Amino acid sequence: METVYDWVTVGLFAGLVVLFLQRSSEEKPRDSLLEYLVAGLGLAIANYFGNNDQDVIAILLIAGTVAFVLFYLKPFAPGPDAEQ
Structure with missing residues (x-):
């Protein structure tokens, strides 16, 4: 855990x-x-590029992965047990 990319992607x-x-x-x-595999690979590849001084690519991959998670996995959507 040496770079900011390590901390961000692991988090x-x-x-x-x-x-x-x-x-x-x-x-x-x-x-x-x-879907989880795609998101995990996106973070791993972003971490790799970030650790190899490819900052722009790493930041774009992190942003793309976050967008993918928000669009496809919908972490803030109410669950099936939510009362309406």
């Missing part, structure tokens, strides 16, 4: 893991495991 990955664990305990899964 985002931890959030992704928490979301996966929360969603995997639901009766009916609403996400595909492949």
Whole structure:
């Protein structure tokens, strides 16, 4: 954990893991495991580029991964058990 990219990507990955664990305990899964794989790979590749002084590519990949998670995984959407 030497660069800011290490901290940012590991923090985002931890959030992704928490979301996966929360969603995997639901009766009916609403996400595909492949969506989590894409997000995890995006963070890993962004970390690689960031650690190799490719800052613009790393920042774009992090932003793209966050956008992917927000659009496809919808972490702030109410769950199936939410009262309406």
